[in-house]
Amino acid sequence: MQALGIDVLLKGNNFIRLIDGLCTALRISLVSVIFSIVFGIVFGIVMTYKNTVIRVVSRVYLEIVRIMPQMVLLFIVFFGTTRMFGLNLDAELASIIVFTFWGTAEMGDLVRGAVSNIPKHQYESSYALGLNKAQTYFYIVIPQTLRRLIPLSINLVTRMIKTTSLVMMIGVVEALKVTQQIIEANRMTAPNAAFGLYLTVFILYFLACWPISLLASYLEKKWSA
Amino acid sequence: MKKFKRIFAVLTAVMMIVAVAAGCSDTSSNAYNTSKKTVYRTLDEIKESGTVKIGVFSDKNPFGYVDENGEYQGYDVYFAKRLAKDLGVKAEYVSTEAANRIEYLQTGKVDIILANFTVTDERKEEVDFALPYMSVSLGVVSPDKKVIKSLNDIKDGDEVIVISGTTAETYLTENHPDIKLKKFDAYAQAKTALENGEGAAWANDNTEVIAYALQNKGYTVGIPSLGSKDTIAPAVSKGNKTLLNWINNEIKALGKEKFFHKNYEKTLADTYGKDYEEQLVVESGKVKK
Structure with a gap:
């Protein structure tokens, strides 16, 4: 225990601080994931339209998100908005905006792929049954899309949880930052604590991401039946 | 599809030009300072609000x-x-x-930065520094058996250990090209090399070598101060005169009660020992030459 530096975790409020940091990371990612799924589905369906303007706009948006590192987006939203418009966003809100902006684009692309994979006869049969366009999407296309989306979006969700470690750059104290703080505060007394602490963080992240995978495989099984 | 591709290419090109132009103008001038609204809070505004935001x-x-x-906690926070x-x-x-x-x-987003902020000419163009409260330079640590007290003690066959990319490497290469350097990439490697006797001495930031000599028996900092002294000072937003003046007066006033010496003894003495107090602390903003 001593060699791994686990004892450092038990000093004072260290463990509670670490859990607190993890909660911050999960709060940012889960709120962003919910927004990303909602906006992403809308954006994905919009992207399937064959209108040139819509396609150009959505393509540009998608490319911006793909090309820009998340760190740059964080700096632009957190510091840039203050410079340009004098807006003083809360760091956590800025993180949620960036993660939603990123998640919506990626989710949208996944939705677009899933929607365009729905066979044409599904639409045609639906229209033949007298459903209008909105009804077709709501009752036929979206339910089938969601099922195809589950495995793909889980990947995105866990990636978003892991990427929250970047938000320390705009002053949000999340799990990894707390870890660094604990390691540094005990630099003299426990120089080898880093290994044990990073191992703990690894386990915590795993515990946070694993239920999501479980839920996904449960839904996949349930809906495929 | 061809038309679409062309439109897309033009759009991307325009966006890139705009982005590059915006990025360049941002770093080369501080245009945002000349806009009508000031970004910072004046001394009175801070007092009125009841909280001062300090970046540490x-x-x-x-x-x-x-x-x-x-x-x-720490020297800056104290x-x-x-x-x-x-x-x-x-x-x-x-x-x-x-x-x-x-x-x-x-x-x-903060009123003051107190984060071990070294004063440099480049940074002076971006922010305003107050009077310094600490001074750092390079230092050289060597084994007790053969303490290197000045760079002249280094014999022809001796090598000096440095970490690549540090100020110590740049300084020695520029000012003492005759001294042979043994370069390592990481702190841990340099440490092991010194302990294995691969070099006669190890040059690094003086805070680092002082802390090293204190934690490892058998090593002495023969040269505690080498090269130009860098100072560490509080910084405020460019142009925030009222706050800057207040901090400067405060630092001068604190000198009377030897505040930074007290601070050193409370926060830094455990790491650097009492011997280097005069070396590192700057009181009343006056740096000793």
Whole structure:
């Protein structure tokens, strides 16, 4: 225990601080994931339209998100908005905006792929049954899309949880930052604590991401039946 | 499809030009300062609001770190607490990184940066520095058996250990090209090399070598101060005169009670020992030559 530096975790409020940091990371990612799924589905369906303007706009948006590192987006939203418009966003809100902006684009692309994979006869049969366009999407296309989306979006969700470690750059104290703080505060007394602490963080992240995978495989099984 | 591709290419090109232009103008001039609204809060505005926002490190022991109870501690924080107390307001600490300290001041998201901020000419163009409260330079540590007291003690066959990319490497290469250097990439490698006798001495930031000699028996800092002295000072947003003047007067006033010496003994003495107090502390903003 001593060699791994686990004892450092038990000093004072260290463990509670670490859990607190993890909660911050999960709060940012889960709120962003919910927004990303909602906006992403809308954006994905919009992207399937064959209108040139819509396609150009959505393509540009998608490319911006793909090309820009998340760190740059964080700096632009957190510091840039203050410079340009004098807006003083809360760091956590800025993180949620960036993660939603990123998640919506990626989710949208996944939705677009899933929607365009729905066979044409599904639409045609639906229209033949007298459903209008909105009804077709709501009752036929979206339910089938969601099922195809589950495995793909889980990947995105866990990636978003892991990427929250970047938000320390705009002053949000999340799990990894707390870890660094604990390691540094005990630099003299426990120089080898880093290994044990990073191992703990690894386990915590795993515990946070694993239920999501479980839920996904449960839904996949349930809906495929 | 061809038309679509062309439109897309034009759009991308325009966007890239705009982005590059915006990025360049941002770094070359501080245009945002000339806009009608100031980004910073004046002394009176801070006093009125009841809190002063101070950017500190949260993971740089012993300068700014968070203890096991979640409280900010360290040399910088000890000073920050005093500033807040004398301003008559509450201190709100913001955890900063080395890479975003200037950004925080330029957007007015903090009032003061107290994060082991070394004064350089480039940074002076971006932010305003107050009087210094600490001074650092290079140092050389060597084994007790053969202490290197000056660079002249280094014999022809001897090698000096440095870490690549540090100020120590640049300084020795530029000013003493005749001294042979043994370069390592990481702190741990350099440490092992010195312990294995691969070099006659190890040159690095003096805070680092002093802390090393204190933790490892059998090694002495023969040269505690080498090369040009760098100072560490509080910084405020460019143009924030009222706050800058107040901090400068405060630093001068604190000199009368030997505040930074007290601060050193409380926060740094454990790491650097009492011997180097005069070497590192700057009182009343006056750097000893």
